[in-house]
Amino acid sequence: MNLNSKLVALNKIFNVYTEFADTINTACKKYCSVCCTRDVIMTSVEGYKIIGHILSEDKIHLFERIKASSALKRFQPKITINGLADLCKEEDDLPEVIKTLIGKCPLLINNTCSVYPDRPFACRCFISIENCAENGCAIIDDFVLTVNNIFLQVIEHIDQDGFTGNLTDISLFLESAQNRENLLAGKFINQPSFLTNNHPLKILMIPPEHRDRAQPILKALKNITY
Ligand code: SF4
Numbered sequence: 001m002n003l004n005s006k007l008v009a010l011n012k013i014f015n016v017y018t019e020f021a022d023t024i025n026t027a028c029k030k031y032c033s034v035c036c037t038r039d040v041i042m043t044s045v046e047g048y049k050i051i052g053h054i055l056s057e058d059k060i061h062l063f064e065r066i067k068a069s070s071a072l073k074r075f076q077p078k079i080t081i082n083g084l085a086d087l088c089k090e091e092d093d094l095p096e097v098i099k100t101l102i103g104k105c106p107l108l109i110n111n112t113c114s115v116y117p118d119r120p121f122a123c124r125c126f127i128s129i130e131n132c133a134e135n136g137c138a139i140i141d142d143f144v145l146t147v148n149n150i151f152l153q154v155i156e157h158i159d160q161d162g163f164t165g166n167l168t169d170i171s172l173f174l175e176s177a178q179n180r181e182n183l184l185a186g187k188f189i190n191q192p193s194f195l196t197n198n199h200p201l202k203i204l205m206i207p208p209e210h211r212d213r214a215q216p217i218l219k220a221l222k223n224i225t226y
């Protein structure tokens with residue numbers, strides 16, 4: 001799939017998720033931003049969307065914030081969600097995931113997301129029943145976690161020849177016009193080692209108790225054309 005088709009598909013996937021999220025009661029509000037940390041993970045197609053926002057909205061100054069963030073500790077995943085699903089399928093040992101959970105996202109300014117309409121899925125799906133600041137942590141419904149995994153797997157699937165990484169790392173990589181051109185042309189990209197290759201979706205991680213309830217969402221995702 002070429003990059004433009006991926007972007008069309010991504011927007012439609014985001015719309016399906018918004019419809020689902022609108023049915024959930026959450027404590028999330030404007031300017032509530034405890035969840036906006038430096039640990040946000042995204043795919044290359046989501047990164048391309050963010051860079052498109054930065055360039056078209058004349059927000060080049062954000063690259064300075066992202067560069068500053070690159071000197072700081074952050075979560076850099078060694079495996080993607082579909083990679084994890086493959087390991088589960090084979091009943092292999094799962095790698096330890098150590099998140100830093102420190103520091104603000106470089107795109108957060110005055111408790112507001114500076115790329116909000118084009119924020120990645122990881123930010124869209126972080127919805128808590130309780131206010132995180134008051135509660136000390138997010139409380140996420142089990143079914144919402146299952147649905148979030150489905151969407152993460154599908155987004156990686158449509159970007160299966162791309163890569164996954166920390167928002168800071170992918171944004172800096174795609175700040176380069178040459179890297180963006182390569183991505184757009186579907187050329188092999190020799191990306192840095194801290195970006196992880198994506199995988200196609202082979203098996204969805206849906207617990208048995210959520211399989212029936214997830215059917216309308218699966219149907220809506222299957223009906224997406226691009
Ligand atoms: S997930 Fe938590 S911190 Fe983020 S908007 Fe919702 S309540 Fe606020």
Ligand code: SF4
Pocket residue numbers: 035036037040105106107108109112113114115116119120123
């Ligand atoms: S991209 Fe936006 S919504 Fe996501 S963590 Fe950063 S500031 Fe928050």
